[in-house]
Amino acid sequence: MPVMKIQARHPWNVTPQEAIAIQKALCAEIITSDALGQVHYVAGIDVGFEASNTITRAAIAILSFPELKLVDHVIARLPTQFPYVPGLLSFREVPAVLAAFEKLNIQPDLLLVDGQGIAHPRRFGIASHIGLLCDIPAIGVAKTRLIGEFSEVPNKRGAWSPLTYKGEIIGAVLRTRTDINPLYISPGHRISLQTAIHYVMACTTKFRLPETTRWAHRLASGKESDIQRALMKNATQKIFLQ
DNA sequence: GCGACAG
DNA sequence: ATCTTGTCGC
Numbered sequence: 001m002p003v004m005k006i007q008a009r010h011p012w013n014v015t016p017q018e019a020i021a022i023q024k025a026l027c028a029e030i031i032t033s034d035a036l037g038q039v040h041y042v043a044g045i046d047v048g049f050e051a052s053n054t055i056t057r058a059a060i061a062i063l064s065f066p067e068l069k070l071v072d073h074v075i076a077r078l079p080t081q082f083p084y085v086p087g088l089l090s091f092r093e094v095p096a097v098l099a100a101f102e103k104l105n106i107q108p109d110l111l112l113v114d115g116q117g118i119a120h121p122r123r124f125g126i127a128s129h130i131g132l133l134c135d136i137p138a139i140g141v142a143k144t145r146l147i148g149e150f151s152e153v154p155n156k157r158g159a160w161s162p163l164t165y166k167g168e169i170i171g172a173v174l175r176t177r178t179d180i181n182p183l184y185i186s187p188g189h190r191i192s193l194q195t196a197i198h199y200v201m202a203c204t205t206k207f208r209l210p211e212t213t214r215w216a217h218r219l220a221s222g223k224e225s226d227i228q229r230a231l232m233k234n235a236t237q238k239i240f241l242q
Numbered sequence: 243g244c245g246a247c248a249g
Numbered sequence: 250a251t252c253t254t255g256t257c258g259c
């Protein structure tokens with residue numbers, strides 16, 4: 001039974017120029033201090049494409065926190081209607097993400113989104129956009145850099161270097177594993193950089209990417225066989241305890 | 243003008 | 250993002 005309904009705040013069938021204007025207007029509402037409660041459920045959000053990019057597929061995986069067990073997952077498919085333009089990623093991917101949100105049976109307390117938060121030319125990356133529209137604390141977790149400068153990160157799990165842009169700290173280059181390339185973390189909405197780093201580390205176990213992201217990625221890739229197995233295993237344990 | 247450029 | 254097998258290394 002769906003538990004979320006997202007209010008439309010602006011159109012999506014817009015020109016790149018209009019999209020930039022929307023970003024500039026909405027970025028004023030982004031909160032980069034901690035405005036979150038207890039975290040019981042963390043969501044991983046990822047997007048993939050099908051049929052020569054004509055279909056956008058969004059996946060959301062909900063994990064219990066801090067156990068990181070998969071407790072819910074949804075997939076939504078929508079026709080793609082915006083091109084990939086660096087800086088305007090959310091206008092291509094978010095419509096499908098919102099459709100997925102409306103299918104969720106559990107409301108997440110924190111979102112880990114593939115892509116940037118405020119580490120964006122207009123401080124309004126996809127994690128900020130999703131966090132604001134859903135009014136849920138959100139963190140941008142990107143595998144590569146969009147903007148900003150940084151110095152080399154110490155080669156040790158948990159170490160990080162500030163990501164700066166025009167004299168401001170907009171994020172962190174975070175080493176989630178020793179000897180592995182770092183991730184680019186930035187607040188999306190209703191969370192500080194320090195707290196964002198804390199939750200990303202808490203969601204990362206033995207791989208480079210957080211478990212939330214890994215589940216969402218598997219879902220967005222279409223390989224659902226082991227996902228169903230994990231859900232069944234979980235359900236079976238619940239029944240066993242009753 | 244030239245280079246950079248999340249997914 | 251996506252097209253895709255084997256393969257190098259811990």
